[in-house]
Amino acid sequence: MASMSVKHAIAAAKKLRSLQERFNPGGSDIYPALMGDEAITALIPSGNPLSVHILMFTRALREQGTDEQYEKFGRRADNNEIIGTFAQTELGHGTYLRGLEARADYDRGTEEFVLNTPKLSSYKWWPGGLGQTCNYCIFVAQLYIDNEAKGMAMFVVQIRDEETHMPLPGVHVGEIGKKMGLNGVNNGFLGLKDYRVPRLNMLMRHQQVLPDGRFVKSPVSQVSYFPMVFVRCMVARQNSNYLAQAATIATRYSVIRRQSPIEEGQPEPKILEHLTQQMKVIPEIVTAVVYRLAAANLQNMYNETAEAVYRKDFSRLPELHALACILKVATSYDSTYGIERLRQACGGHGYLTAGNLGNIFAMAAPACTYEGENSVLYLQVGKILMKNWSQVLAGRELMPSMAYISECSKMTSFPQWTGSWECLLKAIQYACVGSIRLAFQSYNARVQSAQSQTAAVNYSGLELTKAAELHGRSYVAGNFYQQIVNSPNKHQRSPQFQKVLENMLELHLIQIFFRHLGDILRFIRITEDEISALQRRLEEVLKELRPDAVAITDAFDFNDKILSSALGCYDGNVYERLFEAALKHPLNRKSVPDFFEAHLKPFMKENADNAKKSKL
Ligand SMILES: CC/C=C\C/C=C\C/C=C\C/C=C\CCCCC(=O)SCCNC(=O)CCNC(=O)[C@H](O)C(C)(C)COP(=O)(O)OP(=O)(O)OC[C@H]1O[C@@H](n2cnc3c(N)ncnc32)[C@H](O)[C@@H]1OP(=O)(O)O
Ligand SMILES: Cc1cc2nc3c(=O)[nH]c(=O)nc-3n(C[C@H](O)[C@H](O)[C@H](O)COP(=O)(O)OP(=O)(O)OC[C@H]3O[C@@H](n4cnc5c(N)ncnc54)[C@H](O)[C@@H]3O)c2cc1C
Numbered sequence: 001m002a003s004m005s006v007k008h009a010i011a012a013a014k015k016l017r018s019l020q021e022r023f024n025p026g027g028s029d030i031y032p033a034l035m036g037d038e039a040i041t042a043l044i045p046s047g048n049p050l051s052v053h054i055l056m057f058t059r060a061l062r063e064q065g066t067d068e069q070y071e072k073f074g075r076r077a078d079n080n081e082i083i084g085t086f087a088q089t090e091l092g093h094g095t096y097l098r099g100l101e102a103r104a105d106y107d108r109g110t111e112e113f114v115l116n117t118p119k120l121s122s123y124k125w126w127p128g129g130l131g132q133t134c135n136y137c138i139f140v141a142q143l144y145i146d147n148e149a150k151g152m153a154m155f156v157v158q159i160r161d162e163e164t165h166m167p168l169p170g171v172h173v174g175e176i177g178k179k180m181g182l183n184g185v186n187n188g189f190l191g192l193k194d195y196r197v198p199r200l201n202m203l204m205r206h207q208q209v210l211p212d213g214r215f216v217k218s219p220v221s222q223v224s225y226f227p228m229v230f231v232r233c234m235v236a237r238q239n240s241n242y243l244a245q246a247a248t249i250a251t252r253y254s255v256i257r258r259q260s261p262i263e264e265g266q267p268e269p270k271i272l273e274h275l276t277q278q279m280k281v282i283p284e285i286v287t288a289v290v291y292r293l294a295a296a297n298l299q300n301m302y303n304e305t306a307e308a309v310y311r312k313d314f315s316r317l318p319e320l321h322a323l324a325c326i327l328k329v330a331t332s333y334d335s336t337y338g339i340e341r342l343r344q345a346c347g348g349h350g351y352l353t354a355g356n357l358g359n360i361f362a363m364a365a366p367a368c369t370y371e372g373e374n375s376v377l378y379l380q381v382g383k384i385l386m387k388n389w390s391q392v393l394a395g396r397e398l399m400p401s402m403a404y405i406s407e408c409s410k411m412t413s414f415p416q417w418t419g420s421w422e423c424l425l426k427a428i429q430y431a432c433v434g435s436i437r438l439a440f441q442s443y444n445a446r447v448q449s450a451q452s453q454t455a456a457v458n459y460s461g462l463e464l465t466k467a468a469e470l471h472g473r474s475y476v477a478g479n480f481y482q483q484i485v486n487s488p489n490k491h492q493r494s495p496q497f498q499k500v501l502e503n504m505l506e507l508h509l510i511q512i513f514f515r516h517l518g519d520i521l522r523f524i525r526i527t528e529d530e531i532s533a534l535q536r537r538l539e540e541v542l543k544e545l546r547p548d549a550v551a552i553t554d555a556f557d558f559n560d561k562i563l564s565s566a567l568g569c570y571d572g573n574v575y576e577r578l579f580e581a582a583l584k585h586p587l588n589r590k591s592v593p594d595f596f597e598a599h600l601k602p603f604m605k606e607n608a609d610n611a612k613k614s615k616l
Contacts, residue, residue: 005184006133008044013054013080045359045564046184050083052128055234057084060138060227063306064154064203072200073156077136082162084136085127086227087190092121095376097152097225102141102192104155104202108213113155113202115141115195123172123191126370130188131175135160137190138227143202143209150215152224154203159190170195181362220314222321226306229321231371232328233295233302240291242364243335246357247285248553249568250342253349254281255550256572272549278542280345283511284338285552286504286545290480291331297479298327319399322384325377326472332367333374339364346567349574354581356565375465382439382464383457385471389440401475408433414524419533424509425474425481427520432470434523439463470519473512480508500548506541510534 061074061084076082093099101122104113117123124130130137136158143153159171167173172191179187202209207218218224254272261268271277301323305316343350343357350357368374385405388398392409408430417423442463446456457464484490484505490498513520513534520526560569566577587593 009050047182049133056086087124087127087137088140089126091125104141111199131186232324236295236327236331239331239335244288244556246339246342251553253567329374330472354566378465378468381468429474431520435467
């Protein structure tokens, strides 16, 4: 599987190169990479072994290395003359970066770094492509000068000979084993023993070690985390894509499959006529659209921030970090749960490999873990919200994506309930700010009682993650509302198209309202009649969107090769394709399976003989 994946990935990387040249000659825009990934995803459903090379290795060289280092390493990496990965996570640590054990000791006598993974737990473990594909890596290690820790640093390390691909002396490298998916990626392990690299192999755009061993600190230590921010932004787009693919499959299947008359004596309807089926499928279509728009916003913010960082302006890093965390978590959680809901909506056939929903799930699910485990990133956002609440209390302005927190903090109570979109959006934001306030009271009480900030974060963790989740909902719903209601290009839309978009906004806001009704009722009084009215509107908007469901998913424009699903094929010949796939199964090559003579027949005969004996 690994060699097939590499073959396909190389074919797609060539396509990626042509896309890049066509869309953005010489540029470093991310979209061709994404488009390449969609193509790659179709070519290699078991995952792209070059993903981390494209996403992290090449970018780290560009963004963390000096211009000279880019010339030496980065240009060859961008041109795929060398293939690398990003080796940060270890067998013993992934989340807690300050606990990483790999070390780089500076030897001023030879102007080299001596790299070691001192224990088994220090081995790099997980980096994509590390097992067999890569001959280089960015090796993340704790930097030591005269045995004094200086923090994390990144080193360009060659791990295999460029001609023979043999591991170099001092390198212990291999594959970590089968996973629940992405088995074409050859995630690997790496141990280094007294492995020496020249001083100039440490990426030094933001921090430096001078020949005499003097250390020049980075102006902003967190800029070394920037490669992770980029992938979090990509995950937001990629996982909204996976959800869109699954929604396309389940929608098409739901208008082909007929089952169970709604009226006695009537013919069996398409299953999408059942209201409960509409509630399983249509909200996922809308969620895919909502996150694709949010992810596009985030990509633009990433590009702007990356350019600013390149000019040593780090001012926008904190906001990008917060948004990248919240969107990476929200899209990976909601896409993973949504794809499973869509699989179940396809009944038994949804469980067949030929439907491809299981593989799409297996591709989407690990995003809840990699690039920052989701609950850890929620806690990270919770901490940032605590810091921003202190700003609110001090009357200071907040970053634009948190401005609503200041506005809501000035409201002494929630205004008269109208049920309008603005009302629903404000309710979600108001509940978020109420949760932030409660979390802050708990957190601050702990800090005031002499608990350390880290301990206070831990013991306030449930309230912090709730506040973070509601902040994500507020940001995503607010972004969708702006795009539908206040977009500058709204007048260019046909009235029919605008109506479909408004129906999607109605559904998204009501769905989020019901998902967080408990959180909202904690801070806002809403009567039973007002809630029942929203229930009716939910049923009504599902009915309104039902005729547009296929057109919206067709607009995602996934061809059959990318969907790779007998249930979601454009021509709708589901049963013929399921049967065609079944007949291809190896067990159908013979009428009598080999195991009959070897196992089944003796087993049945032995039971028959025993039965006869027991009658005698
Ligand atoms: C061809 C392919 C094309 C496209 C493919 C499409 C999509 C992608 C799909 C798949 C991707 C492919 C493969 C998967 C690759 C996966 C790779 C990895 O998993 S790499 C390893 C990832 N590891 C992590 O993410 C580690 C998680 N841990 C952390 O990030 C940090 O430890 C922490 C949890 C954030 C804690 O940080 P720290 O230890 O520094 O402690 P603090 O929380 O106190 O933070 C201190 C200070 O720093 C600020 N800060 C933290 N992080 C950042 C950041 N990233 N940027 C900016 N600022 C940051 C924090 O807010 C604090 O600030 P302060 O309060 O001091 O003001
Ligand atoms: C498919 C895949 C590809 C990957 N690719 C790469 C790669 O290319 N390069 C790379 O370097 N890494 C890679 N990784 C590793 C990935 O980044 C880590 O798995 C991830 O950062 C989580 O760290 P961990 O595995 O150590 O989990 P842990 O941090 O051990 O998490 C285990 C549990 O502990 C909890 N926990 C941890 N810390 C805290 C805390 N402070 N507060 C509360 N709870 C906490 C977590 O929430 C989680 O529930 C990959 C992983 C996968 C699954």
